[in-house]
Amino acid sequence: MPLPVVMLVAAMMLGGCERAPAGDYDTARLDAADRADRARQEKAAQAMVAETQDAVRWKMMAARIDALEREVAALRDTRQMLDATLVADRLARVEAGVVDKPEPVPVPVATPTPRPPVARAVPVAKASPTPAKRAARKPLELDLR
DSSP states (O other), rough: OHHHHHHHHHHHHHHHHHHHHHHHHHHHHHHEEEEHHHHHHHHHHHHHHHHHHHHHHHHHHHHHHHHHHHHHHHHHHHHHHHHHHHHHHHHHHHTOOOOOOOOOOOOOOOOOOOOOOOOOOOOHHHOOOHHHHHSOOOOOOOOOO
């Protein structure tokens, strides 16, 4: 047998001896392990993103609460300042003797004057308005907004 044929036969024998299914099994097992590892990494990344989003939400909420607390404190300070100003003004008026009392206004008393007797007039009936005058009147409009 010539040498190339021997090599071909040897290659076939060696090829037949290889465990092709085992090699495919190892590749499939490695692929499954890679997929599981990727899934585990993706799950961990999603958990980190969710934690980060929660932390950002908490920080934003805390900032909003702090801003509202500052506004409430400013309103309280303003109210206290206004109350203190009003009390100080009131005390100043009391000390000055000027109290918010309306001064009594003298009411003029009318003295009746005698009137001469007047003759009674005969009542005259008023004429109803003409159609032209009725048309000239504007109807009553109500604004119900």
